[in-house]
Amino acid sequence: MxxxxxxxxxxxxxxxxxxxxxxxxxxxxxxxxxxxxxxxxxxATGFGFLNQTTGWPVSFSLTDVGPRSTYTQVLFAGLLNTMLVGFMTLIFATVLGLLLALMRISSNSLMKLVGTTYVEVFRNVPVILQVFFWYAILTHFPGPRQAYSLADMAFFSNRGLMLPAPSLSGLDVAIFLIGCVAIGFGLKSFKPKKSGLRLPLAILAAVALFGVLLLTGREADVPLWSVPELKGLRFVGGVSLKPEFSALLIGLTLFGASYIGEIIRGGLISVDKGKLEAGSALGMSPFQINRYIRIPLAFRAMLPSLSNQYIWLMKGTTVGIAIGYPDYFAIVSTSINQSGQTMELLALLMGGFIVVNYSIGFAMNLLNTRLKLKGRS
Structure with a gap:
């Protein structure tokens, strides 16, 4: 003992x-x-209220919801709204952040000045103020009858941005996304004779799948593309991007790009200069050096910090409640006021964000494991 x-x-x-x-x-x-x-x-406690009708509409949703929809349907629509603006923000902010990082490490003084000014301005202004700023601009556009037109195909007004869209149902979009994932896994094991052939083949297969769905996934009397048209005081047809959605997307993208740009810049300058000089000695152009040497090596170094920033941006979508964007947080808040099921709805709110953010973290950690150099712990 x-x-x-x-x-x-x-x-x-x-x-x-x-x-x-x-x-x-x-x-x-x-x-x-x-x-x-x-x-x-x-x-009263329990989750039985989820089968009750809400009695209030949702101004923007990817699914068909209305006053007769249940709390389950409305909450799912809010979660989809959060994921939509969140993942679009991650994509656009990453692309813009990469451009900013390349500008900041450029030998061109003007490009370096522009990149530095952007980062210092947008990084030091609170994100909610930036969202309010863009929302004020978008809501001060002229009305639908005086809307700005682009080739009579796209229209800008205080009701939002109206764009032409393919005549696809929600099921067709889901099939297309699943098909793209299947194409990616299928081409992963394909080893073409010529290097760099996988990406063109993936794009070609995705375009072919989109064309098949566009031709077969609609009724006979429905046109291939739905173009917005002015009828009375509103536009019908096409797809409409509400000012709330656009302002939140622009604000989060510009704010997130300033941080992501600094993360990418730190990764780029961490690459050994000897490797860059070796690429130059082999006759590679600056674009090829960035494409094949600097960016792949920097990506490994910046991936952990990039994961944290991605998760933060996804949580940052909750500022949309300040301008009326019906994201998951706003839908849950309204549901609490209407149903009084505070504890249950807060649990669903936390659970939804945990699932989404954990999925992002898991995917980034998996990518980090796959890309780390052999022999490194």
Missing amino acids: TKLFTSQKFRRTAVQVLFVAVVAMFILATIIVGRTNIADQGI
């Missing part, structure tokens, strides 16, 4: 078990006290 208590391994295990037991008891006590207080106040 004495040897057991003097064992360092036993002591460590005992401390860990004791810590887990204390945490479990604290959580259990919190649940018991919370349920008792809720019962004393006569507050």
Whole structure:
């Protein structure tokens, strides 16, 4: 028995078990006290309300929801809205951040000045102020009858940006996305004779799949493309990007690009100059050096910080509630006011963001594991 208590391994295990037991008891006590207080106040609990109709519409959604929709359908629509603006922000902010990083490390003084000025301005202005700024600009565009037109195909007004869109249903879009993922996995094992042939083949296959869905996934009397047309005081047809969505997307993209640009710049300058000089000695152009040497090596160094920034930007979509964008946070807030199911809806809110952000972190960690150099821990 004495040897057991003097064992360092036993002591460590005992401390860990004791810590887990204390945490479990604290959580259990919190649940018991919370349920008792809720019962004393006569507050209904449970998730049965999710099957009830909401009675209020959603101004923007990727799915068909209305006043007769249930809380489950409305909450799912809000989650899709958050994921839409979040993932589009990640894509646009990454592309813009890469351009800013290349400008900041450029030998051209003007490009370096522009990149530095952008980063210092947009990084030091709160993101909610930037979103308000773009929302004020977009809502001060002229009305639909005086809307700015681009070749009578796209229109800018205070109702938003109206664009032509293919006549595809939500199911067709889902099939297209799943097909693109399948094409990516299929070409992963394909080894063409010529290097660099995978990307053109992937693009060609995706375009072919899109064409097939466009020709077969619509009714006979429906045109291939839906073009917005002015009827009365509003536009019909096409796809409409509301000012709330556009302002949130622009604000988050410009704000996130300033941070991502600095992360990418740090990764780029961490690349050994000897490797860049070797590429130059082999006769590679500056574009080829960036494409094949600098960016791939820098990507490994900046991936952990980039993962944190991606997760932060996804959580940053919650500022959309300030301008009326119906994201997941706004939908949950409205649902709390309408149903009174505070604890359940807050649990769903936290659970939704945990799933989305954990998925981003898992994907980035998986990518980091696949790309790390062999022999590195």
